[in-house]
Amino acid sequence: MLMTASPAIGLPRGMALRPEDQATRLRALVRDLSRTSLGTAPEAASAAARGPARIVAVASGKGGVGKTNIAVNLAVAFAERGLRSTLIDGDLGLANADVICGVIPAGHLGHVLDGERSIAQVSVTAPGGFTLVPGASGVAGLADLGPGERARLVAAFDVIELASDVVVIDCGAGIGPSVLSFLGVADLALIVSTPEPTSIADAYATIKCAALAQAEQWGARGWAERMALVVNDCGGVRVGAAVHERIDAVCRRFLGAALPLAGIVASDRALVDAVRARRPLLVHAPKAPSARAIRSLSGFVADQIGLCSVPSAAGHGWIRRFFRGS
Numbered sequence: 001m002l003m004t005a006s007p008a009i010g011l012p013r014g015m016a017l018r019p020e021d022q023a024t025r026l027r028a029l030v031r032d033l034s035r036t037s038l039g040t041a042p043e044a045a046s047a048a049a050r051g052p053a054r055i056v057a058v059a060s061g062k063g064g065v066g067k068t069n070i071a072v073n074l075a076v077a078f079a080e081r082g083l084r085s086t087l088i089d090g091d092l093g094l095a096n097a098d099v100i101c102g103v104i105p106a107g108h109l110g111h112v113l114d115g116e117r118s119i120a121q122v123s124v125t126a127p128g129g130f131t132l133v134p135g136a137s138g139v140a141g142l143a144d145l146g147p148g149e150r151a152r153l154v155a156a157f158d159v160i161e162l163a164s165d166v167v168v169i170d171c172g173a174g175i176g177p178s179v180l181s182f183l184g185v186a187d188l189a190l191i192v193s194t195p196e197p198t199s200i201a202d203a204y205a206t207i208k209c210a211a212l213a214q215a216e217q218w219g220a221r222g223w224a225e226r227m228a229l230v231v232n233d234c235g236g237v238r239v240g241a242a243v244h245e246r247i248d249a250v251c252r253r254f255l256g257a258a259l260p261l262a263g264i265v266a267s268d269r270a271l272v273d274a275v276r277a278r279r280p281l282l283v284h285a286p287k288a289p290s291a292r293a294i295r296s297l298s299g300f301v302a303d304q305i306g307l308c309s310v311p312s313a314a315g316h317g318w319i320r321r322f323f324r325g326s
Contacts, residue, residue: 053086053164054305057186058230059171059179060193061202066232067192069271069281070294071170072100076128076282077298083165083307085130090182091172095135101126102278110136119160127283133160135170166307174202175209183210184217187305189227190262195234195243203229204247211255221257228262228304230297240264262304263297265290 058071071087078085089095089109098105107122119133126132161167169186171179183189189210193203211223218226229247231240244261251259265271270288274281282291302308 053161054166054188054307055169055186056166056301056305057090057169057171057182057189059183059189059191059206060173060199061175061191061204061206062199063173065173065192065194065199066265066271067173068097068100068170069275070190070192070230070232070265070297071168072097072126072280073128073282073291073294074298074301075126075130075132075168076280077295078166078168078302078307079129080282080295081298081302081307084163085166085168086133086160086164087126087130087168087170088133088160089135090169090178091135094172095170097132097170098124098134099278100275101132101280103127103132105132105134108134108136123160126280128280131164175206179206180210180213183227184214186226188301190230190301191227192230192232193243193247194232195239200243200246204250207247207251207259208255221255223255224251224257224259228260228300230262230265232265233267234264236266237264240266262300263293265293265297 056074058067058074060067068091075085075087087097089097091097095108103124103126105122105124107117109122111117112119112122123131123133169182171182173179183206191203191206193199207223207227210227211218214223214226229244231243234240234243241261241264244259244264248259248261251257266289268288268290270285271281271290274284277284281288282294285291
C-alpha cells in the first residue's frame, strides 16, 4: 500500500514525496517490521494480498469503566484464535495499556513522531501473543498533531495494517475529535459502560455524538450497524441486561434504531488481581468467569466484522480517513 501525498493528510508544502521516495520508505518500514513481532516482510506481502486488517475501536463516555482492560484482553482473545492481533493505544497523551500488560516499551508514539524511533522499535510483544503499539502518558502534544506528524503516522500505521489481521484501538474516554474519528473509521466500535448512572448517560452521549458526526457516511440509522454496547463491571447478566435496556430505549427513541449488545462482563475478583499483577486477565486467570465473558465478546466481534472471511474495504486506509475526519 503506497502512500500518496494528499491535502487530506495535511502534508505541508515541500513535504510531498515522489513515488520512488514513497516506495523506498515503505520498503524500509517493512524491513524494519521484519525484525519485530509485527511480522516478516513475506508475511506483510501475504497480508497485502489478503486485504486490510479489520479495525475494532473500544471507547467509553467516561473514564474508569475498564475500557483499556476490555481492549487489552480482546487483543489477547483474538491472538488465541490464531489471528495476528495488534493493539494501538490510541488514548493519545494518557496511555496506559503497557502498564496493564506489565511491559516496559523502549519508546512510544511520541518518539515515532519525533523521528527518534521507528514504529517497529517502539512496538512490543505483549503477554498473550499480541503486538502492542504504546501511546504516551503525559505528552500533551500527541493530542494535537501537526501535518508532518500526521504524515509519519500514516506511513507507520499503514504497515501495521498490512501486518495484522485485526487492529484494536484503545480510544481515550469522552467525545473528543480523535475519539470520534477513531469510531468513524472502525469496522465496529464498542462502547463500554458500567451500571453507574453517570457512565450510562455518558455512554449514550458518546453513541449520539458518533452517530451525528458520521451521519453523512453511515446514514441516519447506520450507526447501529457499526456500534455495540459492552456492559462491564456489573453484578451479573441481569444487571448488565438492564443497563443495555436503558441505553437501548433512549437510542430507539432519539436515534431511531436499536443498540446491539456485544457482551456483559460481570464483576470478578480475578480481574482486579490481574490488574494488580500487571498481566492481561486472559493470561493471569484464563478460566475466570470474566475471561470467559471476554472470549465470548471476541466471538461476537469476529462474527460481526467477518474476521474469518475475506476482509472488505471498510478498513482500507483507515488512518487516512481518521485524519480527514479530525
